[in-house]
Amino acid sequence: MADLRDILARVQSGELSTDEAAVQLQGYEDLGHSRVDHHRAARNGAPEVIFGQGKTPQQMVEIMKSLSARGANVLATRVQDNAIEPILAAFPNATHHALSRLITLQHKAPEPAATKIAVVCAGTSDLPVAEEARITCEFYGNPTLSICDAGVAGLHRLLNSLEEIRACRVVIVVAGMEGALPSVVGGQVSAPVIAVPTSVGYGASFGGVAALLGMLNSCASGVSVVNIDNGFGAGFLANRINRL
Template structure:
């Protein structure tokens, strides 16, 4: 049994993470007590100019705002963020593409994360394969992006279609949206993993944050001599 059983487990913020991997530790809010959130936020807000907290409830966002009045909350994407350094560090644009409006919360988690990490973001929403003309109407924006995050539930076909249209990296995000045999996103996940379009990489179900972190690294890459 943990020695912390029955007590609030200690929080040890990793304030050196930005120096190692390029961005500050991100606070994952679910399961954390108010005290744990407060300790993590105070340390990270003091150490870094840009900080993210994901999957936050409105109540948790309000709590974090008491730590720093500059805190903002993307309610759709459930992301709390400090964005004090607004310099653009990415080489190009990160396009965030969603199949349906029900996929937008995951897409917004990705878009908000990418913006706070210093990228220009183009949102291309509600362009799923059931109305393919909508996607083709945004083809110029798709082709202009340096990297694309494509978010889809149901059968998860959109990343394969986008992957067949562009020459840039495509990061596919399956969502848990869909009826019975979508199995809370497993159907979309398997479809994306079996994509016939080369160059499509897949992250976990509903993981908009992870997709944006990877996209930011791609967008900020440097040519090594």
């Protein structure tokens, strides 16, 4: 209702034409290749996120312009190499996070969360997915704790960080290979654990399927699982839980 009143007031003041108001009231902008959902934040609490894989640089820039024109903070995931330079040229204030393949553009500071999210990753090879989760959490205003290279092959590394992890409201655990780490963490903390299987591992890991199945079969209570390599999905869910 607040958005509707704002649109009507801007039409009345002459700031917005009736044609522009009609576009805003329909809830999306049709770019031909994409229909950008401008009512996503009103429905879900956060603007649409751009999945960059398979999109051309021109498509990425046009979608980002559509979101930015409404003052929305922009998060783009899986940004392809050929799109990075055109995006940064069009949006000098955007930030490219190379390891996680994210681009963020923040026009306004997000509302800060009062409690912290831990992002624990099993191995250094899992860092690209862990960073996707961490930066997503921070994009939405959540303070984070990063614990890297704490896999079960050297459990003392995890145990040395347990008190810090236990102080967090939500724990994201990222692991490949056999995917055992979320079960271990889940048995040690009272917070909800979001498990992220990665495609890291040798042939019998089947591109992350072994880790996915191991996590789905976890004997620790309070562990949920997102899709393989889906650091964004884990970060987005952690933000929602952290704000309950």
